[in-house]
Amino acid sequence: xxxxxxxxxxxxxxxxxxxxxxxxxxxxxxxxPPSPTELRxxxxxxxxAICLLSDTIDAAFFKAAGxxxxxxxxxxxxxxNVDMNAAREARVIITNTPDQLTEATAELAFTLMAAAAxxxxxxxxxxxxxxxxxxxxLILRGRDLRGSTLGIIGMGRIGAALARRAVAxxxxxxxxxxxxxxxxxxxAPVTRVATLDELLGRSDFVSLHxxxxxQTRHIIRKETIALMKPGCVLVNTARGPCIDTDALVDAxxxxxxxxxxxxxxxxxxxxxxxxxxSLPNCLILPHVGSATFSTRDAMAVGAARNLLDVLxxxxxxxxxxxxxxSLPH
Ligand code: DGY
Numbered sequence: 456x457x458x459x460x461x462x463x464x465x466x467x468x469x470x471x472x473x474x475x476x477x478x479x480x481x482x483x484x485x486x487x488p489p490s491p492t493e494l495r496x497x498x499x500x501x502x503x504a505i506c507l508l509s510d511t512i513d514a515a516f517f518k519a520a521g522x523x524x525x526x527x528x529x530x531x532x533x534x535x536n537v538d539m540n541a542a543r544e545a546r547v548i549i550t551n552t553p554d555q556l557t558e559a560t561a562e563l564a565f566t567l568m569a570a571a572a573x574x575x576x577x578x579x580x581x582x583x584x585x586x587x588x589x590x591x592x593l594i595l596r597g598r599d600l601r602g603s604t605l606g607i608i609g610m611g612r613i614g615a616a617l618a619r620r621a622v623a624x625x626x627x628x629x630x631x632x633x634x635x636x637x638x639x640x641x642x643a644p645v646t647r648v649a650t651l652d653e654l655l656g657r658s659d660f661v662s663l664h665x666x667x668x669x670q671t672r673h674i675i676r677k678e679t680i681a682l683m684k685p686g687c688v689l690v691n692t693a694r695g696p697c698i699d700t701d702a703l704v705d706a707x708x709x710x711x712x713x714x715x716x717x718x719x720x721x722x723x724x725x726x727x728x729x730x731x732x733s734l735p736n737c738l739i740l741p742h743v744g745s746a747t748f749s750t751r752d753a754m755a756v757g758a759a760r761n762l763l764d765v766l767x768x769x770x771x772x773x774x775x776x777x778x779x780x781s782l783p784h
Contacts, residue, residue, distance in 0.1 A: 551773050718739075
């Protein structure tokens with residue numbers, strides 16, 4: 456009997472075809488994610504599920520799924536939407552796709568950094584609104600990347616990939632990462648600083664690359680913004696709640712922060728009438744860090760393979776809770 460698998464959104468065909476060949480596949484085809492109730496309903500009796508960052512994977516999810524569920528394979532690197540204790544309790548393996556999206560997300564972080572520094576949003580608005588009346592020596596001056604210091608919070612895969620790009624563009628890179636298990640950023644000459652305060656005090660640009668945890672929620676807030684260099688540029692491609700949104704709005708309005716480039720926000724999605732949206736110095740994208748054709752294909756294939764590996768009783772490398780594998784199901 457083939458395994459029952461639910462996929463909580465249409466993912467690239469490259470992944471679906473792998474699953475279709477081996478499983479009894481049910482795919483949520485709506486543009487919007489299933490509600491928690493719909494998700495629980497569809498996952499009932501499944502052996503495995505591919506889920507997205509918009510799905511809440513908690514004790515109620517595992518209870519609804521029932522004892523057949525062996526694996527939740529995340530089409531994502533981040534897993535702050537998963538209750539890992541509940542997964543352990545339910546003996547469900549959780550996997551993710553961290554390597555596939557490193558370069559695309561670092562490219563987008565770099566794009567946001569340069570675009571925020573050079574006031575690209577204001578420039579576009581200016582042209583669209585008919586404000587471009589002349590070339591002017593004082594018009595839309597921004598910040599240089601070359602010669603500036605980039606402070607990276609969280610030196611994991613994406614932080615390291617951004618560091619390489621920044622160094623290639625003539626920036627100095629410092630980083631803060633409380634974890635001793637830091638991925639070395641290759642050849643890029645980077646300097647580790649001991650504290651967040653030191654990083655904030657030294658950096659002209661600050662980019663967030665940490666997971667969202669209780670420790671990193673609001674790591675950027677009123678008190679830490681006060682430690683940043685005046686005129687600093689802030690970039691977030693990690694998770695929205697790493698920044699206290701109200702404090703950011705205030706700092707951008709007062710030009711305490713020169714500009715922000717955000718791919719993630721809190722809340723998400725951000726309503727069009729949210730105060731952040733109308734700020735000229737805040738450039739916002741709708742969480743598209745990994746959105747390239749090849750990256751999304753690779754994520755789909757990776758998520759499908761991870762899921763099948765577990766169903767075939769093999770432990771995928773990208774398992775977030777490998778200890779569960781040896782527990783009786
Ligand atoms: C992730 O995978 O965690 C990203 O935020 C989505 O691309």
